[in-house]
Amino acid sequence: MDLVERYLQAVSHWLPTRQAHDIIAELSEDIHSQVEEREASLGRPMTDAEVEAMLLERGRPMLVASRYLPQEYLIGPELYPVYRFVLKIVLLCSGAPAVLALVSLIVFGPGGQDGAPRAWLSHIGQLWGTFVSAVFMAAAIVTLVFVVLDRVKDRAGILDAWRPGALPPVRDPNRISRVGTSFEIAFGVMFLVWWSTYMGSLRLVDVRELSVTLAPQWLWFYWGFVAITVANIVFSCYNLVRPRWTMTRAALRLVSDAGGSALFCWLMVLHPVASIAGVHIPPDKGIALVASINEWMARLMPYAVLVGVAIALGNGYRMFRLNSERMRRLVGSSGQTPPALHAAGSRK
Amino acid sequence: MAPSPDTLDNLRLELRRGCLVVAVLAALRTEQYGYTLRKTLNEHGLTIDESTLYPLLRRLESQGLLTSQWREEDKRNKRFYRLSPDGEATLEQLLGEWDGIDRSIRAVLKEHGHGSRRTLSASR
Numbered sequence: 001m002d003l004v005e006r007y008l009q010a011v012s013h014w015l016p017t018r019q020a021h022d023i024i025a026e027l028s029e030d031i032h033s034q035v036e037e038r039e040a041s042l043g044r045p046m047t048d049a050e051v052e053a054m055l056l057e058r059g060r061p062m063l064v065a066s067r068y069l070p071q072e073y074l075i076g077p078e079l080y081p082v083y084r085f086v087l088k089i090v091l092l093c094s095g096a097p098a099v100l101a102l103v104s105l106i107v108f109g110p111g112g113q114d115g116a117p118r119a120w121l122s123h124i125g126q127l128w129g130t131f132v133s134a135v136f137m138a139a140a141i142v143t144l145v146f147v148v149l150d151r152v153k154d155r156a157g158i159l160d161a162w163r164p165g166a167l168p169p170v171r172d173p174n175r176i177s178r179v180g181t182s183f184e185i186a187f188g189v190m191f192l193v194w195w196s197t198y199m200g201s202l203r204l205v206d207v208r209e210l211s212v213t214l215a216p217q218w219l220w221f222y223w224g225f226v227a228i229t230v231a232n233i234v235f236s237c238y239n240l241v242r243p244r245w246t247m248t249r250a251a252l253r254l255v256s257d258a259g260g261s262a263l264f265c266w267l268m269v270l271h272p273v274a275s276i277a278g279v280h281i282p283p284d285k286g287i288a289l290v291a292s293i294n295e296w297m298a299r300l301m302p303y304a305v306l307v308g309v310a311i312a313l314g315n316g317y318r319m320f321r322l323n324s325e326r327m328r329r330l331v332g333s334s335g336q337t338p339p340a341l342h343a344a345g346s347r348k
Numbered sequence: 349m350a351p352s353p354d355t356l357d358n359l360r361l362e363l364r365r366g367c368l369v370v371a372v373l374a375a376l377r378t379e380q381y382g383y384t385l386r387k388t389l390n391e392h393g394l395t396i397d398e399s400t401l402y403p404l405l406r407r408l409e410s411q412g413l414l415t416s417q418w419r420e421e422d423k424r425n426k427r428f429y430r431l432s433p434d435g436e437a438t439l440e441q442l443l444g445e446w447d448g449i450d451r452s453i454r455a456v457l458k459e460h461g462h463g464s465r466r467t468l469s470a471s472r
Contacts, residue, residue: 023402026382026427030398033383059399067403
């Protein structure tokens with residue numbers, strides 16, 4: 001019976017002191033009743049192995065004890081979805097700067113070839129430490145806030161205060177915001193005026209103290225950007241009149257954005273600065289400065305490609321979504337499946 | 349597609365949870381201690397393990413539906429439970445609720461689920 005006593009002691013360890021004695025007395029009685037009945041049917045005392053098998057069937061002491069305890073949690077099921085949502089955003093915001101810095105160091109760092117590899121590795125180590133501590137700190141603070149909210153939510157009536165009228169309208173991803181389009185047009189026109197006024201000459205800066213000259217290829221970039229900006233302004237004006245995405249317009253936007261991205265990436269490797277000269281700049285310093293600017297622009301090329309790919313993916317997704325909706329409508333009209341919620345909303 | 353054994357187990361567990369409370373209250377119209385109560389329920393096809401039964405008994409007692417008393421029997425101290433007057437009234441209400449649910453489910457099955465109704469009838 002030593003095993004039974006050890007089992008009871010283990011269960012008792014996980015119980016609140018005030019209730020432990022009572023619960024263990026009852027559990028002990030139950031086990032002894034079971035042993036007694038079993039021994040009567042066997043006609044002999046139970047072996048240790050049989051007792052062990054019986055206790056194994058009753059379950060791990062901690063689990064048995066937990067059944068007697070009230071269900072406890074730090075953040076309850078009502079607030080947990082909000083907690084998870086907020087945690088994701090906070091983790092993203094707190095971790096993103098460190099990740100960006102880490103990627104920059106890997107892309108632009110000496111890479112252990114011609115620079116100081118130990119210092120570089122040490123920077124990466126420091127950044128990794130910053131990333132981990134930022135993420136842990138953010139997670140701990142968010143968790144703590146939600147633990148407190150969970151304790152006071154009933155008294156403060158946090159979850160009761162809501163109005164159906166305050167819910168956001170049904171999302172219609174195919175509707176083009178007229179406010180946004182108006183900003184696009186205004187920004188496009190202002191940019192075009194500035195661009196054609198100041199950026200159309202190869203002599204970018206030409207004053208007495210300083211002169212910056214661009215390479216002849218710059219003019220290709222200049223006129224390319226003029227063409228794309230004009231096309232975008234016309235496109236936005238049409239969107240203002242008919243504010244809905246169609247497959248044709250989504251494809252046009254993809255082409256226009258891809259063209260802009262390609263031009264920008266080309267600019268990065270163009271070596272656009274031809275010369276820098278000035279009263280206070282010695283010629284050799286000017287040459288070094290030009291080389292340095294052009295080199296850094298070329299180094300930024302991977303970022304320009306990444307941004308271009310992200311924009312193209314966004315446009316591609318819009319086209320995919322429009323096509324899926326069109327297919328759903330076709331199938332829906334043949335009575336096989338109901339149309340999507342936002343498609344229904346958009347008909348209003 | 350047939351549900352996974354886990355899904356079925358969880359659904360059965362949910363279905364049985366409330367029924368076990370009614371069964372325990374009904375069985376304790378006669379005074380019993382935990383071990384014999386468990387055996388009684390087992391004999392009637394309502395298997396319940398001790399780590400479910402004893403916490404349930406304590407909860408029902410704390411809700412005033414049961415009373416308990418430590419008494420010596422066969423040279424061992426045992427805790428005997430029985431239904432309290434409040435428990436008796438609650439049991440009556442729960443049995444009324446049970447009949448209502450039973451009637452409703454049968455009505456739904458009669459209208460929509462011929463196959464299920466036959467299975468239910470066959471199992472009774």
